[in-house]
Amino acid sequence: MTSDETLMLEFQGGSRAAFEELFARYRKPLYGFFVRRLNNPERAEDLTQEAFLAVIRAASRWEPRALVRTYLCGIALNLLAAERRRLSTSSTLGQSAPEPKTEGAPERVLWVRQAMEKLDAPDREILMLREFEQLSYSDIAELLRIPVNTVRSRLFRSRLALKSYLRASAGQPHPGRRGMQ
Amino acid sequence: MSTNLHPIEQEELMAYLDGELPADQAIAALSHLELCPECQTLASDFRGVSQELMAWEVESPEVGIPSKINAALGERLQKGEAAKVSSPRLKNRVMTSRWVWAGALAIVCVAVGLKLTLTSRNRNEDRSTAYPSMASIEQYLMPDRNAEIAMARSAAPEAISSDAKILVLGWRGYETAIEGKNGFVCMVERSWMSPFNSTEFWNPKVRGPLCFNPAAARSILPLTIKRTEMVLAGLSKAQMIDSIKAGFDNKKLPPPEPGAMCYMMSRAGYLNDAVGHYAPHLMFYFPLTDKASWGADLPDSPVTLNPQFQGGPEPITEFVITVGKWSDGTEAPVM
Numbered sequence: 001m002t003s004d005e006t007l008m009l010e011f012q013g014g015s016r017a018a019f020e021e022l023f024a025r026y027r028k029p030l031y032g033f034f035v036r037r038l039n040n041p042e043r044a045e046d047l048t049q050e051a052f053l054a055v056i057r058a059a060s061r062w063e064p065r066a067l068v069r070t071y072l073c074g075i076a077l078n079l080l081a082a083e084r085r086r087l088s089t090s091s092t093l094g095q096s097a098p099e100p101k102t103e104g105a106p107e108r109v110l111w112v113r114q115a116m117e118k119l120d121a122p123d124r125e126i127l128m129l130r131e132f133e134q135l136s137y138s139d140i141a142e143l144l145r146i147p148v149n150t151v152r153s154r155l156f157r158s159r160l161a162l163k164s165y166l167r168a169s170a171g172q173p174h175p176g177r178r179g180m181q
Numbered sequence: 182m183s184t185n186l187h188p189i190e191q192e193e194l195m196a197y198l199d200g201e202l203p204a205d206q207a208i209a210a211l212s213h214l215e216l217c218p219e220c221q222t223l224a225s226d227f228r229g230v231s232q233e234l235m236a237w238e239v240e241s242p243e244v245g246i247p248s249k250i251n252a253a254l255g256e257r258l259q260k261g262e263a264a265k266v267s268s269p270r271l272k273n274r275v276m277t278s279r280w281v282w283a284g285a286l287a288i289v290c291v292a293v294g295l296k297l298t299l300t301s302r303n304r305n306e307d308r309s310t311a312y313p314s315m316a317s318i319e320q321y322l323m324p325d326r327n328a329e330i331a332m333a334r335s336a337a338p339e340a341i342s343s344d345a346k347i348l349v350l351g352w353r354g355y356e357t358a359i360e361g362k363n364g365f366v367c368m369v370e371r372s373w374m375s376p377f378n379s380t381e382f383w384n385p386k387v388r389g390p391l392c393f394n395p396a397a398a399r400s401i402l403p404l405t406i407k408r409t410e411m412v413l414a415g416l417s418k419a420q421m422i423d424s425i426k427a428g429f430d431n432k433k434l435p436p437p438e439p440g441a442m443c444y445m446m447s448r449a450g451y452l453n454d455a456v457g458h459y460a461p462h463l464m465f466y467f468p469l470t471d472k473a474s475w476g477a478d479l480p481d482s483p484v485t486l487n488p489q490f491q492g493g494p495e496p497i498t499e500f501v502i503t504v505g506k507w508s509d510g511t512e513a514p515v516m
Contacts, residue, residue: 002478003455014258023246024480032239041240049247056253067455108236130199131234136457137201152201156192163230 004068012059023052026072032132033076038083039113047083051075070139073129077143115165123158126151187220188213194220198227200448200458203386208328211335211449228511235512311454312372312383318413320385321371322350330358333367337392337444338508342367345392354409364395366402372453373412374405376488377422381453390447391464397441401466403434404495422494429496437466437497446508461513462503470498 004025010018030051034044054075055062062071116124126144129135137155141148189197189210196202197210214220246254323329329349334342346361348368355368370389375382393402407428411421428434446461464487477484483502490497507513 016254016258019254020246023250028239028241031242035239036237045242048242049249052250053253056250056257059257106236109238112233112237131231132237137196137199152192152196156195159195159227159230162233163226166230166233 005064008059008062008068008071009064012062019056022055022068026069027052029133030072030076033073034080036128036132037080043083047076047079050079054079067139069133070135070143073133073135073139074143112166115162118165119158119161123154123161126154127158127162130155187217189220191223194223195227198224198448203451205323207449207451208323208325208332212325212328212331215331232512312381312385315383315412315415316385318352322352323369323388326358329369332388332390332447332449333369333392335447335449335508336367336390337365337446338510341365341444342392342508346398350409352413354413355406364398365392366398367392368402368405369450370405371409371412373408374489375453376490376493377418378493379453381455382418384453386451387453388449388451390445390450392444394440394442394444396438397443397466400435400438400441401443401497404490404497407434425494429494434495436468441466444508446504446506448507448509448511448513460503461505461507462501465500465502467498467500469496472498472500475500 002021004022007015007018007022011022027048031044031048034047035041038044038047051072055072062068066074116127119127122144126140129140129143130137135143137148137151141151144151189206193202193206194210194214197207197214200207202210214224323332326349330347333347333349334345336342337345341363342365344361344363345365345367346357347359348355348366349358350356350369350371368391370387370391372379372381372384372387374389375384375387381387404425407425408421411424416424425434429436442463442465444463445459446463448458448461450458452459472478472486475484476482477486477500485501487499487501489499503513505513
């Protein structure tokens with residue numbers, strides 16, 4: 001299988017097919033990145049498209065020292081920060097931020113999401129980058145501009161905390177946990 | 182957990198499960214984990230958390246490239262074409278200058294001279310990579326023989342590897358550490374089993390645990406043995422390639438037997454700097470075969486072509502299929 005980095009180089013050289021392959025590989029992961037953090041499928045889809053537009057615009061500046069996966073996560077984190085600023089400004093100006101969309105989500109997903117929301121935001125971000133985006137400790141450290149040891153210790157802390165939150169929730173009646181009790 | 186009782190910290194155990202420990206520490210962690218019920222519980226907790234998170238799947242968005250992206254893509258590619266069209270004119274202007282010709286000739290002469298000097302100094306050196314030449318042999322050896330045995334066994338589920346023959350790398354090549362009963366052979370490959378043009382051909386960190394089935398043990402393992410012997414004998418890449426070609430020509434090296442395959446399901450391996458310990462997978466070997474016959478590398482196909490051999494110089498095609506679990510039965514992350 002052609003590596004992401006080779007595809008990116010081919011795209012820099014003018015290959016439409018290379019971009020289409022990258023798009024096919026990363027559309028769902030990027031959409032997942034946004035939808036898990038914003039709980040808003042429509043905005044997640046918009047931001048996914050924004051991320052690919054950013055790739056198109058900045059393709060010539062990409063250098064193969066960074067994995068494409070990490071590079072895309074960097075773009076996604078920037079877009080996410082801008083989106084959160086926008087939401088925060090909207091709230092300040094009196095517009096209510098949209099409610100997270102929960103209808104249709106399986107009970108088990110809601111249960112996991114609620115447990116995740118109890119984590120401190122920086123710890124949650126590290127955990128998500130590791131578990132869902134599958135980034136290495138050093139990639140996370142580079143993206144968040146923190147030391148690798150900090151990534152490791154926060155990841156450790158958040159996993160233990162999440163375990164205890166999930167266990168606590170498991171003790172409460174919950175239809176989504178029937179099979180696991 | 183006290184460090185007096187446990188040679189690894191809890192955080193290190195987590196890092197091991199994430200594939201974030203260097204090979205030597207990963208082996209120590211694996212060896213300890215196999216014997217320590219307390220750490221097994223903790224590892225199970227960490228895996229449990231990861232598995233719970235996997236429940237949080239998202240629905241696939243619509244397929245196809247949205248029009249907004251298509252338009253931007255078309256614009257960018259058009260600009261690229263325009264740049265390409267303009268460059269030959271520039272090149273023509275430059276190449277018509279006799280001074281440029283003279284300068285280019287001088288550069289070529291210097292470059293050829295430099296290349297000859299470097300080539301005669303170290304025939305294996307490749308300055309385009311972090312691993313330009315072979316490191317000292319010690320760096321490829323594993324100091325703890327038991328750790329290498331454990332790592333080799335971890336390539337396949339216990340039901341297979343527990344009765345397999347185990348090979349470990351010594352100063353003179355691979356040697357039998359444990360005789361087997363089921364015809365399988367487990368071992369830890371080193372970086373020189375990469376393609377000859379790989380930038381990590383000499384990466385001393387590489388540890389590739391695998392278990393050959395009997396057909397592969399008879400027909401693929403001899404290649405590993407041969408390459409290793411040549412590396413330890415100090416042959417250049419060119420010499421190794423010539424020797425392998427000759428080996429196939431004079432039938433001293435066998436073609437892949439029907440049904441030859443191997444397991445690579447260890448979470449303790451380190452396949453290269455780009456993928457770390459990668460995902461658990463199976464590999465299937467054939468005489469040179471069109472990848473289309475397996476649907477390899479097609480969209481959504483789980484089969485990929487591994488460029489490990491592919492005629493360079495071994496006339497072998499190798500297909501890879503990733504699987505969902507590590508050899509210990511635990512879930513692997515989706516790649």
